[in-house]
Amino acid sequence: MGHGARRQPVWVRRFRLGMKFGITSKIAVLAAILVLGTGLIVGLLSHYGLRSELAIERRWVRDQRAVAQPAAMSEQADAAFDARLAAAQRRIVAGTLVFLVAAVALAVFLSSLLVRPLATIAAAARDVADGRASPALPTDRRDEIGSLARSFAAMEDRIRQRSLELESSQQRVQDILESAPDAMITLGRDGRILTANSPARRMFGYSSEELIGNSVDLLIPERFRSQHAQLVSTFFVGAPRARPLGRGLELLGRRRDGTEFPAEISLSPIEAGEGMVTVSAIRDITQRKRQEHELITAREAALHASRVKSEFLAKMSHEIRTPLNAIIGMAELLQRTPLNGQQQKYAHLLQSAGDNLLNVINDILDISRIESGQLELRRTDFLLPDVLGGVIDMMAVSAQGRGLELVLDLPEDVPTHLRGDPERLTQILVNLVGNAIKFTDSGEVVLRVRREPGGPGATTLQFAVRDTGIGIESVDQARIFESFTQVDSSITRTRPGTGLGLSISRQLVNMMSGRLWVDSRKGAGSTFSFTAEFEPAMANDGEAGAAMLPDFTGRRVLVVDDNDSSRAVVSGLLRARGATCAELESGAPVLGILREATGVGTPFDVLLVDEHMPDGDGFHLADRVRGDASLASLHVCLLVADVRGGALERLAEDGGLAHIVKPVKRAELLDAVQALLAAPGAAVAITGASANRSSESLPVLDVLLAEDSIDNQEIVQGYLADLPCRVTVASDGRAAVDLFQRGDFDIVLMDIQMPVLDGYSAIREIREWEAVRGVPPTPIVALTAYALAEEREKSLAAGSHAHVSKPVRRAELIATIQKMTRPVGAGGEGAGADLDPILRRRLPQYLERRRAEVAPLRGALAAGDFATIQTIGHKIKGHAGTYGLDALGDIGRALESAAAASDVASLTQSIAAMDELLRAC
Numbered sequence: 001m002g003h004g005a006r007r008q009p010v011w012v013r014r015f016r017l018g019m020k021f022g023i024t025s026k027i028a029v030l031a032a033i034l035v036l037g038t039g040l041i042v043g044l045l046s047h048y049g050l051r052s053e054l055a056i057e058r059r060w061v062r063d064q065r066a067v068a069q070p071a072a073m074s075e076q077a078d079a080a081f082d083a084r085l086a087a088a089q090r091r092i093v094a095g096t097l098v099f100l101v102a103a104v105a106l107a108v109f110l111s112s113l114l115v116r117p118l119a120t121i122a123a124a125a126r127d128v129a130d131g132r133a134s135p136a137l138p139t140d141r142r143d144e145i146g147s148l149a150r151s152f153a154a155m156e157d158r159i160r161q162r163s164l165e166l167e168s169s170q171q172r173v174q175d176i177l178e179s180a181p182d183a184m185i186t187l188g189r190d191g192r193i194l195t196a197n198s199p200a201r202r203m204f205g206y207s208s209e210e211l212i213g214n215s216v217d218l219l220i221p222e223r224f225r226s227q228h229a230q231l232v233s234t235f236f237v238g239a240p241r242a243r244p245l246g247r248g249l250e251l252l253g254r255r256r257d258g259t260e261f262p263a264e265i266s267l268s269p270i271e272a273g274e275g276m277v278t279v280s281a282i283r284d285i286t287q288r289k290r291q292e293h294e295l296i297t298a299r300e301a302a303l304h305a306s307r308v309k310s311e312f313l314a315k316m317s318h319e320i321r322t323p324l325n326a327i328i329g330m331a332e333l334l335q336r337t338p339l340n341g342q343q344q345k346y347a348h349l350l351q352s353a354g355d356n357l358l359n360v361i362n363d364i365l366d367i368s369r370i371e372s373g374q375l376e377l378r379r380t381d382f383l384l385p386d387v388l389g390g391v392i393d394m395m396a397v398s399a400q401g402r403g404l405e406l407v408l409d410l411p412e413d414v415p416t417h418l419r420g421d422p423e424r425l426t427q428i429l430v431n432l433v434g435n436a437i438k439f440t441d442s443g444e445v446v447l448r449v450r451r452e453p454g455g456p457g458a459t460t461l462q463f464a465v466r467d468t469g470i471g472i473e474s475v476d477q478a479r480i481f482e483s484f485t486q487v488d489s490s491i492t493r494t495r496p497g498t499g500l501g502l503s504i505s506r507q508l509v510n511m512m513s514g515r516l517w518v519d520s521r522k523g524a525g526s527t528f529s530f531t532a533e534f535e536p537a538m539a540n541d542g543e544a545g546a547a548m549l550p551d552f553t554g555r556r557v558l559v560v561d562d563n564d565s566s567r568a569v570v571s572g573l574l575r576a577r578g579a580t581c582a583e584l585e586s587g588a589p590v591l592g593i594l595r596e597a598t599g600v601g602t603p604f605d606v607l608l609v610d611e612h613m614p615d616g617d618g619f620h621l622a623d624r625v626r627g628d629a630s631l632a633s634l635h636v637c638l639l640v641a642d643v644r645g646g647a648l649e650r651l652a653e654d655g656g657l658a659h660i661v662k663p664v665k666r667a668e669l670l671d672a673v674q675a676l677l678a679a680p681g682a683a684v685a686i687t688g689a690s691a692n693r694s695s696e697s698l699p700v701l702d703v704l705l706a707e708d709s710i711d712n713q714e715i716v717q718g719y720l721a722d723l724p725c726r727v728t729v730a731s732d733g734r735a736a737v738d739l740f741q742r743g744d745f746d747i748v749l750m751d752i753q754m755p756v757l758d759g760y761s762a763i764r765e766i767r768e769w770e771a772v773r774g775v776p777p778t779p780i781v782a783l784t785a786y787a788l789a790e791e792r793e794k795s796l797a798a799g800s801h802a803h804v805s806k807p808v809r810r811a812e813l814i815a816t817i818q819k820m821t822r823p824v825g826a827g828g829e830g831a832g833a834d835l836d837p838i839l840r841r842r843l844p845q846y847l848e849r850r851r852a853e854v855a856p857l858r859g860a861l862a863a864g865d866f867a868t869i870q871t872i873g874h875k876i877k878g879h880a881g882t883y884g885l886d887a888l889g890d891i892g893r894a895l896e897s898a899a900a901a902s903d904v905a906s907l908t909q910s911i912a913a914m915d916e917l918l919r920a921c
Contacts, residue, residue, distance in 0.1 A: 121152050183282040191216050191229070194277060203284060205256035221254045253282065261286050320361055328354035328807040329715030354807070364500065377511055381537040381877075382422040384461075385410065385667060388447065391429045392663045398437050400641060405444040405563045406437075406663045412549075412576040414449050415459050417537035424508050425532065429463065431501040432528045436467035443468030443525070446565045452531055459536060460514075464529040472520040480518070505530070550674040553578030556602065557673070558594065560584045560621075561610040561639065566664070570608060570639075573666050574673065587613045587621045594631055603633065606676055608660075610639045619650060622657055635676040639664065700724040701746040701821055706736035706762065707783070708754045712806075716749060719810040733757030737765050745778060747821055749813075752784040752795060759784070760798045767799040771905040776913040777801075777894075779820035783808060797897070799906075801890050819886045850876065850888065851918045857895070857911050861904070869907060870899035876914075888917060 140146065174195075177184045183200035185193055196211045204211075204219050211218070217225045228251070253263040266281040331351035339347060392408050399406035429447065436445040445467045452460040472480065480502055502516075509516040512532040520526035557579050561567040564585070571581040584590060587609065597603050607625060611618040622636045638659040660672050703725050707713050717727050728743065730736035734757040740748065748766070752759035763780055770777055782795035782803045792803040802816050853872055860868040873895030880889030891914045898906035 117149060121149055124152065124156070180281075183284075185211075185216070185219075185280045185282065187216055187278045187280060189276050189278075193218075200282065203255075203282065204253065210256075219253055221252050221260055224252060253284070262289050320357075323711075324354055324357060324361075324807050328809075329712075329718070332810055333715065333718040375511075377421040377424055379419055379421065379535075381417070381419050384414065384416045384418055384449070385665065387422045387426055388429070388449065389665045389667075391426055391433060392447065392665065394430060395433045395437060396663060398434070399445060402437060402440070403442065404437060404440055405566055405641070406433075407444060407446040407563070407565045407569055408663045408665060409446055409448040409565070409569045409572075410666055411450070411572065412666070414451050414461065415536070418459060419535040419537050420512070420532070424512075428505045428508050428530065428532075429465070431505045432463075432465040432530075435501060436465050436469065436526070436528070439526070440467040440469030444563060444565055459534045460531055461534065462529060462531050464527055466525065466527040468525045471522045471524050471526055472518065473522050474520075549577060550670055551578050552673065552677075555579045555606070555673075555677065556597070556604045557581045557606045557608060558584065558590070558604045559608045560587055560590055560613070561608075562586065562612075562614050563610070566610070566639075566662070570664055570669060573664075573669055577670065579673075587616045587618070590621060591624060591628065594625065594634065595628070598630055603631075605633075605635065606673055607634055607636045608639060609636065611641055619657075626657075637672055637676060701726070701817070702744060703727045703817075704730065704736065704740055704743065704745040704748045706730045706733065706749065706754065706759065707751045708732055709751075712751070712783075712808075716808065716813070719808075719813055723814070733759060733762035737762050737769075740766055740778075741769055747817060748778060748780045750780055750782055750800065752782055760794060763795070763798040763800055767906070767909075771909045774909070774912065776916055777909060779890075781813075781816055781820065820890075847918060850914075854911065854915045854918065857914070861907050861911065866899040866902050870896050873897075873899060888914070891917065 177195065177197040180197060180199060183203045184195075184197045185200050186195040188194055192213060192215055193211045196206075196208060201207060201211065206218075217228070220228050251263055251265055252260045254260055262285050264283045264285050268279045268281075270277050270279055328351055331347050331354060334347040335344065335351065388408055388410060392406060396406055433445060433447060445465065448464045448466065450462045450464075452462045506516045509530045509532060512534075514531035514533060516528070516530040518526055518528050552574060555578070557571075557574050559567050559571050559574075559581055560583075561570070562585050567583050567585065571583055574581050582593070582604075584593070590607070590609070594604055594607070607622075609618045609621055613621065618638055622638055625631055625634065625636055636657065638657055639662055640659045641662045658672060658676060660668055701724065703720065705713065705716055705727050707716065707729065708731050713729050713731075717729075720727055728739060728745070730739050731754075733754045736748070736750065736754075737757065750759045750763055754762070757765075759782060763782070766780065767777065777799070779802075780800040782792075782798075782800040783806060784795065784803070792805075795803045801820055804812060804816055853876075857869060857872060860866075860872075873892045876892030877889050877896060880886065880892055891910055894910045895907065895914075898910060
């Protein structure tokens, strides 16, 4: 067909080409056809017109000659007419042919005139399409062809420019691929390699010729090729998405020499002219895998070392604490025997040295557990005033021994029902307050709590411990938080310590989502502050809320104290409850002010006076005030700072002077003032918690002591020797279980590390024996030289009610026994004896609500509804301590724990114990 087209005449081809072009060429051809048609029509009209004219003329001549001429003459005339007609026809045909030739010539001329430049443009288009240089175009023409030629030339220039840009871009892309640090391979949809950069060629050991056009299977180990084919097929399903390096696939690559290596693959789909292609980046991760393996190995080694370290520390703690228990215990017992002054001093030094050694052990244990990440904070409900009061009580003796004023500043707007770790909070506060006392020779130490404004948590508090001590140089303030660091680290330093306390405190504060910092100047004292984040207590349902605090509106109180901080705290607490307070820093003007106020009709209701005043004794001032008849309605309360200095003996001799032991706590202050105002004219003695509670006030108890160490047996028996207790000793766990099953004991003191049967197993056997017989659980106190929190949790999980770490202190042991064995009632030493008067009035309603929960507990147990039991147990655990019902709180804790473990036997036992306990109230 192509050969036939080339044999056609040029004018035919141009005509056909012209017919393919636009309206200009078609108009030219139509003009030629019109000329030709016009010539044909004119010729035909001339032919038929001439013929008709000759026919008419012929008839007329014939008619005229018919009369005058003979027939022969007529035939000649016809022949002449025919000759003329034929000549005319020939002339018409010739004219028509001339028109035809002219029309064809015109068509050919016009076609050539129009088609030639179009043919040139068409040839140029073919050349551009084929990538060849195009012929010269008729861009100088002023007609449509010229316009078309110029447009085409401009288009050709743009195409050429775009082609150059594309080639440059492709070259840049190729250069980028070549310079990329990772191997880059482009794959077609069929899995064949389209391009491979030099890193790819070096990685796999192939040349470009060996890679281009071959399947990517060449680079994949044979055993993984089917898996790779499946991955490729699924990759192109739907809309493929890029998989970047670092989050891509990890496969094995195969080099030309057959070696394999781990590789990380990324896939990036790209729509190209030839269809979808995939750019794959390949990274050899052999080194990374080796490092990961080394890290895993190192981590396992570190964990093993940490476990070994923890086991070593726990073992050393146990081994050191065991003889230390004997040293401290015997020293404490020795001090309770008749000794002369020198012997008493030696015994005190012995106990003090044991205490210091114990603190060192505790600090090293804590810092090791923190650094190894094994220390976790507990989350339990607690009352902030109880924690702060415990810290103040604990540190009061040290402060009084150095002649310092210890002040607790807890405003009323600070939330008190919190959820967190009270033990670690206590540890931080004891450390900071202890340091403040240690580095302060005179003046005061103030523990202040404020609500952090705009804190990030539900409850963020700021604690500050301010002292008037030696202060810290600015250059030393950053490093004091480092482990084993003290400001004075010389061998001549006079203040002992390990240098671990602040480091431990800072890390504990960090665990509480807070921060610890110091503001200090040399010689001007220091303020250590920290923030800590807590949650609202889960069990805080408002039963003991702020609404039950007393209202002193209209009451006038005079506070006399030479210490500004103590005076401001006491006055602030009373003003918060509506009282009008006046303050004096000296006792000299007291009588005059009191008499003047009475004379003008605005007498004071209560006088709070400090025991130690710079210008006189508080006792003498109280006596003078009470001896004034004009002040008979005034209630006087003494603020006693040092209960060891004979103050209690003088109060006992006086018999009618109310007092509060410093540091003053909010609950004790409000309780004291309320009691004074509620009992006009009566002699009221109101004392702080640490002033008159006798730890020896125990009932006669049968105590089972399970302890294998003879030294520890003698210490515990010595602690309880002057108390109404009968102690039975078992030297191993099996003997303890046997004695318990044969006897009737009020409490069991169970050492955890014992031969034959360890303490955990012995506690579990005792609990199982009680559950089978349906008897209430006997209080069990676990004793262990392991001081880790895990040991406490393990002993509680085994079934103990409390946990005491060795060395066992007499006061702590007696307080724990008292807590475990105190009878529950409405008076005496039972529940409610030490309660706020408002709580004491609400106690019967509280007990009634708890009795109403026994039946739902049994119903939930029968239905297997452990969630309900756990909720009720948690509520009881949280509320019971508020009312002093510690035994009931322990039952709530047991209910919650047993419900979490779905322990039906323990739940049955605990519900029965709760019912029996509440019936006895």
